[in-house]
Amino acid sequence: MQPQPRLSEVVDAILRYLYSHPDAADTVDGICEWWLPRHWRVDARCVEAALLRMLAQGLVRRRENADRHVVYLRADKASRSSPVQ
Template identity: 90%
Template sequence: MRPQPRTSEVVDAILRYLHSHPDAADTVDGICEWWLPRHWRVDAQCVEAALLRMQAQGLVRRRENADHHVVYLRAKMPSVSVSGK
């Protein structure tokens, strides 16, 4: 059995997933199941640590739905204005 990946590896995997699926939003359990490589066995605490790190860096945001489920999604990127100069 493969050892649990480091938090930085989980962050990288989540970023790759969000790059391919920019509108994705899911719970920690859903991220464990669907966003990470199939052969990984990652516990929810490791994914939560990765998401907290990413949230602090402005890469993801946390949203609580009306049914009180917490989902994580890609943070909105600041719009860049292009001047005509």
């Protein structure tokens, strides 16, 4: 089994995914499953730590859905999709 990637590698992989898929939004489990390279075995706690770092840097935002699931998406998504006034 390969060692778990470093936190900075997880952050980079998530950013690459978000910039390739600008409308993406998913839970921590979904990010572990779908956004990261298949050959990686990344613990959900590592993904959560990466997302916290990205939240602090303003790169992603956190949204709680009506069903109480927390999803993460690009921080600039709201500004791109809101109408200009």
